[in-house]
Amino acid sequence: MSIPTTAREYAYTEIGSFKNLTVREVPVPTPKANEVLVKTRAVSLQFRDLLVSNGTYPGQFPPHLVPCSDMAGDIVAVGADVQGWKAGDRICPNFMIDKIHNEFMSNEVANSALGGAIHGVLTEYRCFPAHCLVAIPSHLSYEEASTLPCAALTAYNALLSSGSEPLKAGDTVLIQGTGGVSVFALQFAVASGATAIVLSSSDEKLESATQLGAKHVINYKTTPNWDQQVLKLTNGNGVDRVIEVVGDATLERSMSSVRIDGSIVIVGLLGGIGADVPAVDIIRPSIFKGLKISGIFVGSVPQFRNMNKLLAANPETTRPLIDKVFEFEHAKEAFAHLESQKHVGKVVIRVN
Structure with a gap:
């Protein structure tokens, strides 16, 4: 598939409210040798995203933060040193891109959390290091898979892997x-x-x-x-x-x-x-x-892979429950719906 030169993404003009999110146009990045370029298909929201938006979530954020941590998409380009992944693979990145082991995380790992310490995923294209990727179970849609990195993995860790x-x-x-x-x-x-x-x-x-x-x-x-x-x-x-x-x-x-x-x-x-x-x-x-x-603070890449085995073995019992899907242009409405606490299950934004 052809890759555009520019893409849209949401970013905060200032922290204080999700109403401060604006859409901007940015160049599509080129993956480094150890990275892949991913086309975002869906993003799911967390309560954490509301805390980040109003400034009550601990930690430092980069200027004009791109929000959200959980996404599903397709690999569209692969860096020169990447092995085991190819264009067309359906993937999710881990919540903390550098948590590749089950040991309790270091400050460096904690500072690799998407949508907080580093820019997040509410963007049409983003590069990720190959070591943070997990394949999407084949029976799940992009919208369903976008709910896995934080909510699902936290629950799995709390019950079965802590x-x-x-x-x-x-x-x-x-x-x-x-x-x-x-x-x-x-x-x-x-x-x-x-x-x-x-x-x-x-x-x-x-x-x-x-x-x-x-x-x-x-x-x-x-x-x-x-x-x-x-x-x-x-x-x-x-x-x-x-x-x-x-x-x-x-x-x-x-x-x-x-x-x-x-x-x-x-x-x-x-x-x-x-x-x-x-x-x-x-x-x-x-x-x-x-x-x-x-x-429990989310989980690691190996835990994510093990959780996906459980999902594949129990496809109907564990199918993600999505309350409502919003289009990319209505992302702030998705945040408002999450804030209302009227939802059961997950609130998702369809990106492409």
Whole structure:
């Protein structure tokens, strides 16, 4: 295929709101010897993208940041030293392009995170180092595949590949919400033969969770003491694992919900951070219940490849749930839809 000389991309005129995103025309880059040039087909949004847009996400951003971390596309050109990839291959880049091992990341690896420390993927063409690429499972569309690098891999890491014992058939997991990470966690739990309990403030969203395989659902608005309901559902024992996406605002009830020697995996901070969030006593429950509390920050390239094997082996159970697809020209509307929290699953922008 012919490669144009210029392409469109979104960039921030200034950090403070996604409304500050503007479209600009830039030269299409030429890949270095160890890089490939990718034509973007779809980009999915994360809650992180909203935090970056309003300036509450930690870290330094390059000037006029190109947003977003998750994309799917085609290789259109290959650098001279690249092996194993060719034009036409369908790929996703890893969230952190230099996290190529499973060991806990260094500052250098953390500073390779797309759409934050470095420019992101809301652009028609972008070069990536070949070492960060993962092949898209053949049964997935570009829109579906674009949801994998952050939301899916975070859920996979939290359940099946973190420092905790991998979730197994017969285990029980408590999942907060029905956003991108939460829905993937539900799907992976079901594919693993585990029992899933899902929390939400919306009965409509809980119905969607039930259709995806949740065994039990709890509306935390009508059942504010939801941890007691979790204990009731588990015969007083508590769940084996909690997928904590809110943070300090719910951590106390999460610790109440988990069994002795169980685990809580913290993957998000939807409840906010700072002085407005009440302090939580972690020490005593951790000691007396023997809890394992860990944080998960996405995953590595090898974990991504292993996750894709799970997707291919369970194509329907794990098929990404997309709430709505927006065209490239309506990217700011996609951000607004994500901010509304009306979605179940992922919000995607179709680029080409």
